[in-house]
Each structure stands twice: as C-alpha cells, then as structure tokens.
Amino acid sequence: MMQSPPKAMTPRAKTGIPVLDERLQGGFPRPSTLLLFSDKPTEKRLFGENFAIQGVKAGETCLYVDFFRAPQLARGELKRFGPADPSKLVLVDATSSQLLLPSREKYHIDNIDSLATIREAILAAMGAERPGRIVVDSMEFLVDRFPKEDVLRLWRELIEAARAARTVICFLFINWTLMERELDEIRAMSDFVIEFQSSLRGGIIRNSMRISQMESNGIRTNWIPYTFRDLVGLTVYFPRILVTGPFNAGKSTVVKAVSEKSISIDRMGTTVAFDYGNVNITGIEAEVFGTPGQERFEFIFKIFAREVSGVLLVVDASHPDELVRARQMLDLVGPRIPYVVLANKSDLPGAIPPEEIAHRMNLADDVPVIPTVATENKGVRDALLILAEMIIGVR
Amino acid sequence: MTDVWVRLEETIDELSRVTDIKSAAVVRRDGLVVTHTLPDGVDPKMVAAMTAAIVGTSEMATIQLAQGRFVRAIIESDEGKLLSLGAGDEALLVALVYDDANLGLVLLALERAAKQVESILRDGAG
Amino acid sequence: MLGDATKVLQGILTELRRMPAVLGATIARRDGILIAHALPKTMDPKKIAAMAAAIVGTSEMAVVEMGLGAFNSSIVDTHIGKMIATGAGEEAILVTMVRNDANMGLLLLSVDKAVQSIAEILKAAEVAA
Numbered sequence: 288m289m290q291s292p293p294k295a296m297t298p299r300a301k302t303g304i305p306v307l308d309e310r311l312q313g314g315f316p317r318p319s320t321l322l323l324f325s326d327k328p329t330e331k332r333l334f335g336e337n338f339a340i341q342g343v344k345a346g347e348t349c350l351y352v353d354f355f356r357a358p359q360l361a362r363g364e365l366k367r368f369g370p371a372d373p374s375k376l377v378l379v380d381a382t383s384s385q386l387l388l389p390s391r392e393k394y395h396i397d398n399i400d401s402l403a404t405i406r407e408a409i410l411a412a413m414g415a416e417r418p419g420r421i422v423v424d425s426m427e428f429l430v431d432r433f434p435k436e437d438v439l440r441l442w443r444e445l446i447e448a449a450r451a452a453r454t455v456i457c458f459l460f461i462n463w464t465l466m467e468r469e470l471d472e473i474r475a476m477s478d479f480v481i482e483f484q485s486s487l488r489g490g491i492i493r494n495s496m497r498i499s500q501m502e503s504n505g506i507r508t509n510w511i512p513y514t515f516r517d518l519v520g521l522t523v524y525f526p527r528i529l530v531t532g533p534f535n536a537g538k539s540t541v542v543k544a545v546s547e548k549s550i551s552i553d554r555m556g557t558t559v560a561f562d563y564g565n566v567n568i569t570g571i572e573a574e575v576f577g578t579p580g581q582e583r584f585e586f587i588f589k590i591f592a593r594e595v596s597g598v599l600l601v602v603d604a605s606h607p608d609e610l611v612r613a614r615q616m617l618d619l620v621g622p623r624i625p626y627v628v629l630a631n632k633s634d635l636p637g638a639i640p641p642e643e644i645a646h647r648m649n650l651a652d653d654v655p656v657i658p659t660v661a662t663e664n665k666g667v668r669d670a671l672l673i674l675a676e677m678i679i680g681v682r
Numbered sequence: 683m684t685d686v687w688v689r690l691e692e693t694i695d696e697l698s699r700v701t702d703i704k705s706a707a708v709v710r711r712d713g714l715v716v717t718h719t720l721p722d723g724v725d726p727k728m729v730a731a732m733t734a735a736i737v738g739t740s741e742m743a744t745i746q747l748a749q750g751r752f753v754r755a756i757i758e759s760d761e762g763k764l765l766s767l768g769a770g771d772e773a774l775l776v777a778l779v780y781d782d783a784n785l786g787l788v789l790l791a792l793e794r795a796a797k798q799v800e801s802i803l804r805d806g807a808g
Numbered sequence: 809m810l811g812d813a814t815k816v817l818q819g820i821l822t823e824l825r826r827m828p829a830v831l832g833a834t835i836a837r838r839d840g841i842l843i844a845h846a847l848p849k850t851m852d853p854k855k856i857a858a859m860a861a862a863i864v865g866t867s868e869m870a871v872v873e874m875g876l877g878a879f880n881s882s883i884v885d886t887h888i889g890k891m892i893a894t895g896a897g898e899e900a901i902l903v904t905m906v907r908n909d910a911n912m913g914l915l916l917l918s919v920d921k922a923v924q925s926i927a928e929i930l931k932a933a934e935v936a937a
Contacts, residue, residue, distance in 0.1 A: 490802075555837065728873055732873070742859060751886060764870055
C-alpha cells in the first residue's frame with residue numbers, strides 16, 4: 288500500500304521556530320495529526336504555509352491541498368517564506384476545474400462536488416509522492432458542502448493514511464457550524480491542536496497561537512504572539528520586553544547588548560527618558576524598552592509599562608543594598624508578568640552570587656537569577672531566551 | 683480589522699499631502715507604530731517611542747502644572763517642527779512640518795485628522 | 809561658590825516671573841535634577857524638573873533622527889497656557905510657564921536672555937568648582 292516517507296528525513300518535523308521546536312523536542316513527531324483551529328478568521332493559514340515550506344527547506348516533499356487558491360497564486364504566495372525547491376512542493380489543485388481551466392498540476396480534483404473524487408485525488412497524491420508533510424487548506428470547505436458524517440469519515444481516513452505512512456498531516460479548520468460535541472470529536476482525532484486568535488488594540492493587530500498536545504500531561508503553551516517576516520516566515524514576536532531596575536544597574540548596557548540596533552536617551556550618565564532596541568535572534572523578535580532607574584523618572588512607567596510581554600530586571604550584584612528598590616520597580620510594572628533577574632556586574636569584586644540575591648529579594652523558587660556582565664555581553668542573551676521560554680510557557 | 687488599518691493609512695496619506703506637512707504618523711500611546719509616511723532613513727519605531735514619551739510626559743506635566751488640558755506638543759528646531767497631539771484614548775498623531783510652514787492651517791489639518799483617527803479606532807473597536 | 813550661583817539663578821527666575829504672563833519658571837539639570845525654581849506652591853518643582861529633562865532629552869533625539877538640524881525648544885500647549893523648555897548651556901534646561909495671552913515676541917526675547925545668563929553662570933560655577 289502506501290510506503291513511508293524516504294528514510295533521509297529527520298525523525299521530527301520542525302516548525303522552523305527554534306523556541307517552539309525545542310519545546311517540541313525537535314519538532315512534531317512522525318506520525319502526527321495537527322489541527323490548526325480558530326472560530327473566527329485569523330492568520331492560521333500562515334502557520335500551515337510556514338510548516339509546508341519548512342519541510343521543503345528541510346528536503347522533504349510536501350503536499351499542499353488548497354481548496355481556495357489557484358495553484359499559481361498559491362505558489363506565488365508561498366514564495367514569501369523564502370527560497371525553496373518548487374519541485375518538492377506538490378499541490379493538489381482544487382480550483383482549476385471550478386474555473387473550467389485545464390490544470391497544470393500533476394494532481395487535480397476534477398469534480399469539486401464529489402467527495403469521492405476529492406478523496407481519490409488526495410490519496411493518490413499521498414501514495415505516489417510519499418510526502419513528509421501534508422497540509423489540508425481547509426476543512427471547512429468540505430464541511431460547508433457535504434454531509435458532516437461523510438466529511439468526518441474522510442477526515443479519519445486521511446489521518447489513518449498519514450499515520451500508516453508515518454507522515455505529519457496538518458488540517459486547517461475554521462468552525463462556523465459544528466457543535467461542541469463534534470469539535471471535541473475532531474480534537475480527539477488530533478495529536479496536537481494549535482489555536483489561533485487575533486486582537487485589535489489601538490490600530491495594531493496582534494496575532495497569537497497556542498499549542499496543546501492532546502494526550503494527558505502533554506505540552507501546553509501559553510498564547511504565543513507571532514509575526515511574519517518576508518523571506519523568513521513565522522517568528523515569535525514580543526511587542527515589549529521591559530528592562531528595568533535600580534539606577535546604575537546596567538539597564539542601558541543590557542538593552543544595547545541584546546539588540547541589533549538601539550538608542551539611549553541619556554544625560555550626564557543617566558537615562559532621562561528611555562532606551563529602545565530591537566532584538567532579532569533565533570526565531571525570536573522583540574522590541575526592548577529600558578526604563579530610567581532614578582525615582583524622579585517613574586512617570587515613564589505609566590507610558591511604557593503597558594502590554595509588557597516580560598521583564599528583564601537588572602540589579603547590580605555588587606550593590607546588594609539596592610535589591611529592595613529593584614523589587615519596588617517590579618511592582619511598577621504590574622503583577623503576573625514573567626520576569627528574569629539579571630545579576631549584572633557579576634565580575635566585580637564584592638558581587639554576591641545569584642542564590643544570595645534570590646534569597647535577599649525573597650524570590651519564589653522558580654524565578655531565574657542569571658549572572659551577567661552586560662559590558663561584555665555575557666549572559667544577557669541567555670537571560671532573554673529564558674524569559675522567552677517563560678512567556679511561551681515552556682518552563 | 684485590516685479595514686481599520688486601511689482607513690488610518692488613508693488619513694495619514696491625505697494629511698501628508700497638505701502643503702507644509704512633510705510626513706506624518708499614527709502611533710499608539712504606549713509607543714508602537716500604527717501607520718506612517720515617514721521617509722526612508724527615519725526609523726518609524728523610534729519616532730513612535732519618542733512621540734509617546736514626549737506626549738505622555740507633556741500630559742503629565744500639564745496636570746502637574748494644573749494648566750488645564752493638554753492640547754499639543756511642538757518641538758522647534760533649525761530646519762522644521764515636530765507637532766504631536768492626542769488622537770483619542772489609544773493613539774497619537776505626529777507630523778513633521780517645514781520651517782516656514784503656515785502653522786495655523788497645519789494645526790487645523792492636524793486636528794481634523796486626529797478626530798478622524800479617533801473615530802476610526804472607535805468604530806473599529808465597536 | 810555654588811551657593812552664590814544659586815542665588816543669582818534664583819534672581820533670574822524671579823525677574824522672569826515678574827513679566828505679566830509668566831506663571832512660573834524652573835531651572836533643571838539635563839539629568840532631571842532641580843537647580844532652582846520660581847513656581848507657585850501648587851506645583852511640584854522636582855517633578856517638573858524631571859519631566860522637562862525627559863521632554864528635552866527625547867526632543868533632541870527626535871530632531872536628530874528626523875534630520876531637522878539643531879533643537880531649539882519644546883512647547884507644550886494647553887488650553888490655558890504653554891510650557892516652554894529650552895536648553896540653557898550644556899548642563900541645564902530652563903522651563904517657563906506662560907499664559908496664552910502672553911506677548912510671545914517679548915517673552916522669547918526675555919527667555920533667550922535668561923538662557924544666556926544661566927549658561928554663563930553655570931559655566932563659571934563649574935570652572936570655579
């Protein structure tokens with residue numbers, strides 16, 4: 288029957304977003320069934336496309352079943368994710384027949400009103416191409432046209448076929464009509480459910496996703512904000528990482544160390560307004576804002592301490608008398624925001640160790656305290672990655 | 683949702699066509715860019731953060747001074763002016779004008795645009 | 809030495825405040841620390857010093873980023889009056905609060921004069937210190 292994908296493939300299917308792939312222990316296991324789900328229009332197609340192209344970039348053949356776009360359009364849009372061998376991207380063309388045009392793709396659905404025809408085309412492509420990944424865009428197209436039971440039967444059949452071939456299959460689905468009971472059934476058929484949501488605040492759209500593994504004690508992330516970068520694909524995106532702490536702890540230096548580009552508004556050796564930088568490392572993008580440390584500038588928090596994804600709390604490890612002030616500044620940001628403490632200037636004589644700092648600040652056990660030397664860019668990046676993992680919900 | 687953004691973009695494009703206004707931007711009060719017509723070589727994210735700092739601090743200073751309501755902030759420099767004002771609860775408007783600008787007309791255009799931005803955002807949120 | 813300077817600076821502010829539309833004036837260090845003030849009791853001079861420093865510092869960065877040449881002053885317009893902040897030498901800022909009915913021409917002349925005097929005094933004090 289259907290053979291497994293070629294052995295040269297990695298045991299797990301990467302998403303291409305390093306923080307996520309790490310949490311997934313390399314990627315989604317083979318085989319897996321993914322459900323990309325939302326109940327309102329969102330950007331979930333981006334994740335499906337990103338997943339397909341990541342596969343192609345990794346040398347896998349990927350099958351993309353597109354019910355909505357003409358193949359030329361789909362291929363054109365998929366180019367946004369960066370260079371990828373087009374011969375490894377196999378499309379199942381569902382639109383040419385609707386437009387009464389001949390199809391230029393190897394696999395095409397000639398009668399969109401027949402579920403049997405659709406089934407044949409997809410299974411034929413799966414059997415012949417032995418893809419490492421399959422994306423079905425999107426299931427509500429079928430749910431809108433055919434009886435629910437028939438669609439669910441096909442859904443199960445595709446999952447079985449993918450499992451037998453040890454492939455990762457990814458179903459996009461936006462729910463308009465199904466009841467909760469039916470949604471539960473679909474979730475139960477999936478190994479991973481990835482939900483999407485979009486919000487609009489003050490003219491800016493925020494997209495986020497959440498990954499849940501359906502087995503008990505499985506992976507569950509928080510809502511992860513993401514964005515799309517031309518030719519790169521999906522990246523995790525933190526709109527605001529706040530860098531704060533007492534005067535002279537090294538906040539501006541931390542902002543500079545962690546950013547690609549940064550500015551600092553400072554006078555006579557102290558920040559009088561803010562520091563700002565953008566971070567772009569290993570699939571994480573972030574805007575970093577440094578606050579002043581002096582009390583007289585606390586009003587700045589009212590402006591910038593909003594929609595804060597996480598905090599890097601910088602303390603001078605050689606000035607433990609300021610640890611109380613550090614704790615106060617955290618209060619200015621608000622409760623329940625993930626934070627990491629940077630025990631900066633840890634190379635100076637008199638610098639106290641992280642455990643001691645944690646003790647003196649009365650920190651909960653799960654608050655990371657990282658020794659850093661910001662002037663030498665030591666430990667700063669690690670602190671940021673740890674914060675990223677906390678925000679995503681992988682620690 | 684993209685409709686909101688398109689309408690904001692149109693407002694800013696229109697504003698930038700006013701004589702004497704070089705470029706403009708809508709930014710969020712917490713310092714993030716919404717849309718802009720700033721030239722290449724100017725970092726819109728930085729302008730957004732700086733505008734938020736200037737207006738936010740000016741508003742707080744206005745309260746401190748019991749000077750009534752904040753209306754606008756004007757930064758004057760050798761080669762031009764930077765004007766910024768509120769555009770509703772969530773956003774700010776900032777515009778770059780030529781030095782010999784007819785400030786009266788420019789301020790009128792800005793106020794009109796600010797009201798437009800405010801209502802677009804209000805409609806979008808509703 | 810610095811004590812004398814503060815007295816002179818205070819004098820400049822009191823002089824400014826005598827103008828009909830001037831509600832108050834403050835001299836702040838560019839890092840936000842208060843140097844001298846002539847403000848009514850209802851206003852907190854330390855807060856104003858810090859805020860003015862933040863505004864001027866940010867404005868100076870903004871005009872550089874936008875290629876607008878040298879920063880001159882920042883003006884906060886309110887519906888009652890204005891707050892004008894301008895550099896007074898390398899280390900200080902002069903903040904003047906005026907009513908909207910002020911004669912701006914005269915006022916700006918006085919502010920310019922004050923700024924120059926302040927800059928000179930601070931420079932002299934620094935050299936002497």
